[in-house]
Amino acid sequence: MSVPIPDSVDYVLLDEATIQRRVQEVADKISADYEGIRNEDFLLVGVLKGSFIFMADLSRRLTVPHRVDFIALSSYEDSTEATGAVRLIMDTRTDVAGRHVLIVEDILDTGYTLRYLYRLFGARGPASLRTAVLLTKPDRREVDVPIHYVGFSIPDVWVVGYGLDFSDRFRTLPFIGALKPRVYEK
Amino acid sequence: MSMLDDVQRVLISEEGLHTGIDAVAGEMNAVYSDEDFPILVCILKGAFMFLADLTRRLTFRHELDFMEISSYGKGTTSSGAVRILLDLAANIEGRHVVIVEDIVDTGHTLDYILRNFASRNPASVRVATLLNKPSRREIEVPVDYSGFEIPNEFVIGYGLDYAEQYRNLPFIGVLKPEVYEQEPEDRVKAVPVSRGGLSVDHGRAVPIGPDLR
Numbered sequence: 145m146s147v148p149i150p151d152s153v154d155y156v157l158l159d160e161a162t163i164q165r166r167v168q169e170v171a172d173k174i175s176a177d178y179e180g181i182r183n184e185d186f187l188l189v190g191v192l193k194g195s196f197i198f199m200a201d202l203s204r205r206l207t208v209p210h211r212v213d214f215i216a217l218s219s220y221e222d223s224t225e226a227t228g229a230v231r232l233i234m235d236t237r238t239d240v241a242g243r244h245v246l247i248v249e250d251i252l253d254t255g256y257t258l259r260y261l262y263r264l265f266g267a268r269g270p271a272s273l274r275t276a277v278l279l280t281k282p283d284r285r286e287v288d289v290p291i292h293y294v295g296f297s298i299p300d301v302w303v304v305g306y307g308l309d310f311s312d313r314f315r316t317l318p319f320i321g322a323l324k325p326r327v328y329e330k
Numbered sequence: 331m332s333m334l335d336d337v338q339r340v341l342i343s344e345e346g347l348h349t350g351i352d353a354v355a356g357e358m359n360a361v362y363s364d365e366d367f368p369i370l371v372c373i374l375k376g377a378f379m380f381l382a383d384l385t386r387r388l389t390f391r392h393e394l395d396f397m398e399i400s401s402y403g404k405g406t407t408s409s410g411a412v413r414i415l416l417d418l419a420a421n422i423e424g425r426h427v428v429i430v431e432d433i434v435d436t437g438h439t440l441d442y443i444l445r446n447f448a449s450r451n452p453a454s455v456r457v458a459t460l461l462n463k464p465s466r467r468e469i470e471v472p473v474d475y476s477g478f479e480i481p482n483e484f485v486i487g488y489g490l491d492y493a494e495q496y497r498n499l500p501f502i503g504v505l506k507p508e509v510y511e512q513e514p515e516d517r518v519k520a521v522p523v524s525r526g527g528l529s530v531d532h533g534r535a536v537p538i539g540p541d542l543r
Binding site for chain 2: 147148183184190192193196197199200201203204205206209210211212213214216218233234237238312313315316317318
């Protein structure tokens with residue numbers, strides 16, 4: 145039962161096995177860095193919708209106990225990507241004060257969204273604050289934001305799958321593919 | 331590792347889970363097509379891991395959405411009413427909907443969600459759950475796709491928690507009764523009043539089956 149590659153996908157950038165191998169490595173690093181931590185002190189915060197698959201695979205590979213929480217964001221209709229203004233649709237249910245917080249994101253692009261989250265949680269008095277991103281596109285970066293754990297550095301192509309979408313499509317592919325330019329240029 | 335020390339036994343192994351999810355995905359792949367373009371609604375937090383593995387096995391085009399709910403105070407009310415913390419981003423009017431749950435227990439929460447969705451006039455609504463505990467059912471609810479039917483035991487792992495612990499275990503385990511029967515002071519502090527996106531009554535420490543004694 146293998147999922148077919150849609151016509152809109154130009155090529156597979158990262159196949160399933162490659163992603164899984166790398167997520168394991170990232171998880172091992174995080175487990176080592178947070179060794180000995182108590183469940184109630186360590187909070188992973190996933191950003192919906194994009195990061196939920198990365199969160200699911202990362203979380204179950206961690207050998208250290210932790211809580212899992214999600215937040216949902218939306219952009220303002222009249223805002224461009226460049227301003228980075230986002231609306232918090234759903235906040236975390238867990239109080240982050242005094243906890244070690246790890247923000248889990250699917251992709252780091254311009255950096256505006258992650259910077260917003262970093263500031264949001266930083267202002268709430270966490271014991272520590274780190275970020276884990278599956279993908280980073282350094283060519284697209286416009287603002288500096290600290291990344292502590294990263295899966296893959298990728299070129300500036302439109303990627304879909306493994307949680308990443310194009311207009312809510314292709315999010316559920318088990319691999320990461322590059323979208324054909326004709327799909328997003330029209 | 332302390333997380334594993336609290337597990338009495340493994341109920342469904344990681345491999346077992348994947349076999350069960352393959353079967354659920356196979357059933358859904360036989361029913362839905364690209365033209366249906368159904369929307370899968372994940373009930374947070376409990377179902378996120380199931381959804382992550384299910385969605386990657388589906389061969390038809392589909393959309394994902396998320397809903398996070400919380401009970402009012404402790405336990406379930408007879409109406410099953412829950413507070414919607416995060417509503418659907420999509421309008422489901424005229425759409426085929428599949429509710430994705432980690433566990434169906436008494437059925438009250440699911441029944442409430444089904445009635446709530448029905449008022450939005452979807453084309454169809456079906457339910458896919460990883461775990462089904464029919465022995466606990468208090469209200470009849472349709473379960474269209476079910477991974478595993480399980481006995482009335484306190485299960486954790488693969489998205490299911492007890493007091494926000496054990497969600498990340500890659501298997502379904504049975505929690506040792508002493509973990510939830512005695513609550514030392516520090517554990518009580520860690521217990522949130524409202525529960526995660528599980529079937530709201532799942533985490534209650536009562537009643538326990540005689541087989542746990």
